[in-house]
Amino acid sequence: xxxxxxxxxxxxxxxxxxxxxxxxxxxxxxxxxxxxxxxxxxxxxxxxxxxxxxxxxxxxxxxxxxxxxxxxxxxxxxxxxxxxxxxxxxxxxxxxxxxxxxxxxxxxxxxxxxxxxxxxxxxxxxxxxxxxxxxxxxxxxxxxxxxxxxxxxxxxxxxxxxxxxxxxxxxxxxxxxxxxxxxxxxxxxxxxxxxxxxxxxxxxxxxxxxxxxxxxxxxxxxxxxxxxxxxxxxxxxxxxxxxxxxxxxxxxxxxxxxxxxxxxxxxxxxxxxxxxxxxxxxxxxxxxxxxxxxxxxxxxxxxxxxxxxxxxxxxxxxxxxxxxxxxxxxxxxxxxxxxxxxxxxxxxxxxxxxxxxxxxxxxxxxxxxxxxxxxxxxxxxxxxxxxxxxxxxxxxxxxxxxxxxxxxxxxxxxxxxxxxxxxxxxxxxxxxxxxxxxxxxxxxxxxxxxxxxxxxxxxxxxxxxxxxxxxxxxxxxxxxxxxxxxxxxxxxxxxxxxxxxxxxxxxxxxxxxxxxxxxxxxxxxxxxxxxxxxxxxxxxxxxxxxxxxxxxxxxxxxxxxxxxxxxxxxxxxxxxxxxxxxxxxxxxxxxxxxxxxxxxxxxxxxxxxxxxxxxxxxxxxxxxxxxxxxxxxxxxxxxxxxxxxxxxxx
Numbered sequence: 168x169x170x171x172x173x174x175x176x177x178x179x180x181x182x183x184x185x186x187x188x189x190x191x192x193x194x195x196x197x198x199x200x201x202x203x204x205x206x207x208x209x210x211x212x213x214x215x216x217x218x219x220x221x222x223x224x225x226x227x228x229x230x231x232x233x234x235x236x237x238x239x240x241x242x243x244x245x246x247x248x249x250x251x252x253x254x255x256x257x258x259x260x261x262x263x264x265x266x267x268x269x270x271x272x273x274x275x276x277x278x279x280x281x282x283x284x285x286x287x288x289x290x291x292x293x294x295x296x297x298x299x300x301x302x303x304x305x306x307x308x309x310x311x312x313x314x315x316x317x318x319x320x321x322x323x324x325x326x327x328x329x330x331x332x333x334x335x336x337x338x339x340x341x342x343x344x345x346x347x348x349x350x351x352x353x354x355x356x357x358x359x360x361x362x363x364x365x366x367x368x369x370x371x372x373x374x375x376x377x378x379x380x381x382x383x384x385x386x387x388x389x390x391x392x393x394x395x396x397x398x399x400x401x402x403x404x405x406x407x408x409x410x411x412x413x414x415x416x417x418x419x420x421x422x423x424x425x426x427x428x429x430x431x432x433x434x435x436x437x438x439x440x441x442x443x444x445x446x447x448x449x450x451x452x453x454x455x456x457x458x459x460x461x462x463x464x465x466x467x468x469x470x471x472x473x474x475x476x477x478x479x480x481x482x483x484x485x486x487x488x489x490x491x492x493x494x495x496x497x498x499x500x501x502x503x504x505x506x507x508x509x510x511x512x513x514x515x516x517x518x519x520x521x522x523x524x525x526x527x528x529x530x531x532x533x534x535x536x537x538x539x540x541x542x543x544x545x546x547x548x549x550x551x552x553x554x555x556x557x558x559x560x561x562x563x564x565x566x567x568x569x570x571x572x573x574x575x576x577x578x579x580x581x582x583x584x585x586x587x588x589x590x591x592x593x594x595x596x597x598x599x600x601x602x603x604x605x606x607x608x609x610x611x612x613x614x615x616x617x618x619x620x621x622x623x624x625x626x627x628x629x630x631x632x633x634x635x636x637x638x639x640x641x642x643x644x645x646x647x648x649x650x651x652x653x654x655x656x657x658x659x660x661x662x663x664x665x666x667x668x669x670x671x672x673x674x675x676x677x678x679x680x681x682x683x684x685x686x687x688x689x690x691x692x693x694x695x696x697x698x699x700x701x702x703x704x705x706x707x708x709x710x711x712x713x714x715x716x717x718x719x720x721x722x723x724x725x726x727x728x729x730x731x732x733x734x735x736x737x738x739x740x741x742x743x744x745x746x747x748x749x750x751x752x753x754x755x756x757x758x759x760x761x762x763x764x765x766x767x768x769x770x771x772x773x774x775x776x777x778x779x780x781x782x783x784x785x786x787x788x789x790x791x792x793x794x795x796x797x798x799x800x801x802x803x804x805x806x807x808x809x810x811x812x813x814x815x816x817x
Contacts (some may be wrong), residue, residue, distance in 0.1 A: 394418040
């Protein structure tokens with residue numbers, strides 16, 4: 168490491184003669200006593216950088232005097248003054264002891280930073296914005312609160328600079344000593360949430376902190392560069408990795424993968440314990456340290472301490488386990504993180520599971536929700552309902568890569584007004600760019616559109632549009648009155664539907680994927696309770712629209728009320744490609760007994776199609792039980808079973 172020659176700096180400051188060959192920065196190796204500065208960087212033009220310090224002895228006197236006026240130089244000078252009092256000959260300061268123009272040197276320095284602070288004889292923590300000489304004893308007091316609002320406590324890099332050194336001395340803006348880390352440990356714990364035992368004895372203190380706990384200490388800290396939120400934590404976890412500035416939050420994902428390669432601590436998956444649906448469902452890795460905000464009291468669990476494992480070892484579960492040892496090992500593969508977990512499915516949602524991790528909070532095991540799609544399990548946020556009591560141990564693959572999916576739903580519900588239905592509203596409100604276009608993105612997103620007919624017996628239903636792990640899906644939910652014929656507001660109905668659809672989203676996505684074949688039209692029917700109405704939804708899918716779009720048509724029809732319960736999606740026709748630019752559903756209004764004509768409402772306009780095979784400009788064909796009627800300017804497809812009409816092209 169490269170250290171500042173304390174004597175040379177003080178000689179220059181005191182006006183002594185300094186030889187041009189004097190080395191201000193000196194390479195040192197092996198065991199050597201040195202002080203190290205922990206501080207907040209000021210403006211770049213106020214700091215002293217590597218080139219400035221390297222040329223200091225040879226610099227023109229006028230330039231040197233100008234440099235000495237910088238606030239950054241004054242920090243270096245005062246550090247050297249304090250080092251002389253402490254009988255130390257060397258000081259390390261991050262602003263000038265690293266040649267940041269060398270990417271190799273910068274990478275080495277960042278990976279070595281924790282060790283350099285840990286090996287220092289004394290660390291000077293300079294709080295440039297604190298005037299008091301005492302630390303607060305009660306965080307809630309107004310005067311105490313003003314004292315702790317030092318920028319030093321909010322920066323990402325200063326977390327390891329607080330924990331790593333054995334001896335940290337705090338100084339205020341006047342370089343008056345406030346106290347040391349050991350004597351101030353309780354106050355520092357209240358300010359930083361780092362336990363006093365860790366501040367006094369380091370990360371090796373017993374019990375050693377879990378990954379989630381360490382992450383929680385960094386949750387509110389900030390860095391100038393987004394990547395530094397990850398790089399500043401390397402030493403706390405004892406991992407090493409190359410610096411790739413420009414990678415953004417992928418740096419934090421790489422950090423977590425490196426931790427997994429070196430540790431079997433399940434608490435790395437235990438983020439978002441408050442259930443706030445932070446971030447997006449998908450990857451089991453967190454986006455940044457703030458996701459661990461509520462994890463300060465999560466500790467690792469040894470297998471023999473886990474009640475579920477004890478039950479399994481006693482043979483109380485059908486699958487059982489001969490040994491719990493496989494739970495302590497998980498590895499990163501190109502197919503996901505391979506791990507063995509205890510899973511309990513949610514009732515009514517066979518694709519969503521509660522997984523029990525090998526960590527606990529105050530003695531209670533920690534669980535997270537996972538959703539299976541194809542061969543991979545994804546982190547699933549916000550599931551609700553009841554889980555089955557008996558767990559099953561399975562070896563699974565957890566998704567850790569960030570795949571951004573986006574789909575635009577084009578909703579055609581123009582014909583429902585002919586049956587007296589209108590759109591009540593859309594939930595969540597910020598999902599609506601219009602009433603017929605919705606762009607949903609990332610691993611899972613959801614929007615609910617509510618329709619109602621208030622004129623006759625109050626009929627209401629909702630259409631849920633979702634994108635789950637890259638698969639678009641659609642679902643219909645019909646409303647029923649509460650006791651004594653009272654109804655929820657449409658907003659409350661939409662919120663209830665949202666919660667229900669959120670938990671069932673992976674199942675809806677899986678069913679769509681299993682039913683749909685290439686270029687297929689999917690149709691689903693549902694009866695609106697206590698009414699003469701039924702709802703038909705036709706899903707064209709992205710294959711039949713464009714690469715990132717999905718066209719959905721909604722129509723309300725009269726039915727007898729004896730509809731069978733919806734059985735899911737049906738393939739309407741396997742060889743017809745739909746054209747989403749044609750008008751909405753073509754409603755069959757009259758049908759001649761001798762099949763000489765069909766009257767249809769085409770986008771609200773009544774049109775008569777003459778079903779005469781020899782009629783000029785008209786072609787009638789049947790394919791797989793579907794009647795296709797084509798004129799020179801329109802085309803319709805009718806299912807013989809339902810007499811429903813919709814646009815389409817071969």
